[in-house]
Amino acid sequence: MRLILFDLDSEPRECFYPLVLSRPIWELRCGMTSLGEKLIARTSPASIAGFLPDYMADVYRENSDWPVNDPTSLAGDDLLLVDARLKVDALDIESVGPSQVGLDEQGRCLYVRVAEADLEQLDTSSLESLLASARDSLPVVQGPLACWNYIWDLILANAEQLTIDFQAAGRSGIEGTVEEPLSIRGSASDVYIAPGALVHPQVVIDAEHGPVYLDEDSEVHPFSRIEGPCYVGKKTLLLGAKCREGNSIGPVCRVGGEIEESIIHGYSNKYHDGFLGHAYVGEWVNLGAMTTNSDLKNDYSNVAVSLDGGKAIDTGSRKVGSMIGDHTKTSIGTLLNTGTNLGAMALIAATGSLLPKFIPSFAWFVEGVVTKGFGKGKLYETAATVMDRRGHSWTASQEAMWDEIFKLTAESRGDAVKRGRRLLYAKHNK
């Protein structure tokens, strides 16, 4: 059976901005692993292929062994096509079996299982054609099936998913190096310290309310307190961190200060003090010292988030922090409001006031307003420098992808820049 993960270039994916501007939805993380890794583990495919928006296909090919956006992968085997938004627990079927379709509430295909013998009756010329013909001709199972609808769904599910993933991983004990004294609260069986991990003296691991997994070559500095459930990724460094429950961090992150119920993708730094709570942070992000986000409003009402600078969406939760896109940098003292959507490739020079709740991608936030700043070329130069420091290259494909993201986000950025100019002008003409 071949598993085909798909992330169509359609309206639902905008609900995962800014994190999916530069990656397919299946690369989003919840718990210890990505959504794609969970779907693969559930279905045990013989081979895998992926379909994602064209503008990011070349970058994904550089980092993947799978066929990407290749129509030939839609033939020659039993197929299980799965929308990356589908929750793994909702995929409650055998990977191979009679052909059938599962739908979401709007009638879109969330999965299609096709026996190879049935493929000839379907249009396999493209993914979209295959999905349409499958929906028209194959039996539809009763739905709707549960799926991830918004980026904050992952934040809110992270703590519970961490516990599930820890149990699925089936590891516990100390295989790394621990420099005593180490204090473990709760059951030692709920702690795993992987080979190569190094825990300095005077660290507290509190597994009373959830497991703690320190992955290979991670390092925990003195006076860190790690409360479970928590996953610390490979080569991630905790610097005296107050790491409260429900965090997924890394790989290759450097994290200090206080963090709670947050997901941080690889190669991002929050080196210094400051609070990050109920946040989702992309790759190659740097949060300056004392960058802090609010994750709870003073009136305890539900947090609302604007995905594009327009009308805000009620998250249904009292606790949602910030969504921060790849390559974004904040200055010292940045204050992020509750439910802030901070785009990708943005640069924040804080003024000491709370930031607006929506800052578009590629924005230069200067003197309290969104500006064009020094443009995307300068941001690319910085991205290349940052990546080089970690042994990664800024490639032509990445630049082409980010050029497309620049265009994709132009409208919301243009509106914000015009608003910013008016505010600046008014300030100087008082």
Added chain:
Amino acid sequence: MATVQERVISVTAQVLQLDPTEIKLDDEFGADLGAESVQSIELVAMFEEEFGIEMEEDAALAVSQVGNAIDFITKTCAEQGVEV
């Protein structure tokens, strides 16, 4: 109506908090008028708002002298159909 030169000097004086009579056409925004990088960004935004134009940021920020800024803005206004 004020000329492009008068308007450019007025905006520059506001952003950099200078006496407009002390700004000369051959002054460099950075070396002579003390503009920091953040103020350069502000200047571009303020010129765009003052004249109702859009400037390509790399080209605009490459302009270093007041006199060159007047020429650049005059040309941009003409290209974008803005009367000055």
